[in-house]
């Protein structure tokens with residue numbers, strides 16, 4: 479990458495200042511040979527639970543593990559159906575399948591790109607009951623057990639109505655908080671709660687590129703429910719509480735002690751990094767609001783993210799929407815500015831799920847959004863100059879686009 483290129487994500491700079499501390503932690507791990515479990519994992523579990531405002535956190539091997547074990551621990555299993563969105567990373571859906579359940583997709587809100595509470599209500603209202611009176615999914619005919627809202631891009635889904643509707647139908651809510659470490663949501667009574675403390679359980683990923691990232695794979699399940707926390711602890715460790723006595727069939731889904739040690743150091747910086755992301759988002763918003771998007775009748779708009787009053791997003795990604803997103807990405811790439819699409823193909827249209835029978839057009843908002851979104855460079859340490867350059871190049875593109 480040339481010197482004045484702007485990366486999509488910079489994972490190197492934040493580690494430079496932590497290098498000595500991490501080397502020291504690695505040395506301690508080697509000297510104590512404490513690689514699995516132990517005080518680093520227990521302490522991280524406590525500190526991350528506190529950070530999220532949840533009673534418990536259980537460190538696991540990845541965000542995908544966290545989702546699967548959380549679903550299993552709340553009682554999702556073979557023969558059940560789970561409702562979620564298709565505008566997400568595929569792991570949300572893989573975890574549902576791996577827990578033995580079937581997925582029922584609903585559409586998103588086109589302003590927030592998160593699960594539409596209206597569509598959830600409409601969908602459930604249209605579901606039939608089976609002979610034992612259980613509500614069953616439209617596609618699969620299987621009893622619906624849970625709803626998984628995804629806090630995509632670091633912005634909490636609209637949890638007040640989602641939890642209320644789920645309660646009304648006796649469904650469990652499991653948050654996919656894999657992109658939302660530290661994001662906040664204002665509940666009915668006016669109090670602000672962090673992602674991971676609102677549903678019955680929540681899943682976090684510490685994949686290196688996430689707002690809180692390990693130096694390898696890691697994840698966590700948070701919950702306020704002691705029995706769920708206990709079950710996840712067993713599931714992550716082959717279903718045992720006591721070595722070689724297995725009350726459940728579990729997994730090898732533990733968090734490495736070295737990753738826990740690194741994560742404890744980075745957790746102390748998370749609020750600072752998140753505020754830097756929020757500041758960068760505010761700056762992008764301001765720069766984009768001055769974009770001149772067309773003259774003489776022609777126009778190409780670039781829509782900035784919408785953040786409702788009831789949420790404080792942590793901008794894991796900063797995503798704008800425009801009709802010419804492929805061409806815009808090419809133009810920016812030509813100027814050394816790297817972008818991404820999150821995600822270009824919604825999960826219900828992925829080849830691996832073709833047998834599920836979802837047709838093009840079955841989730842219209844999801845499909846429109848997936849074709850028009852582009853994620854701009856976003857990371858702590860992104861400078862105002864870099865952001866000005868990004869938006870200046872968007873301006874240049876919009877002008878050419880309009881005269882074309």
Ligand SMILES: *Cc1c(COP(=O)(O)O)cnc(C)c1O
Nearest residue numbers: 540541542567569570656683685
């Ligand atoms: C990253 C991510 C996951 C999966 O996490 P891994 O740690 O990569 O297994 C799940 N859901 C969403 C929305 C994610 O962004």
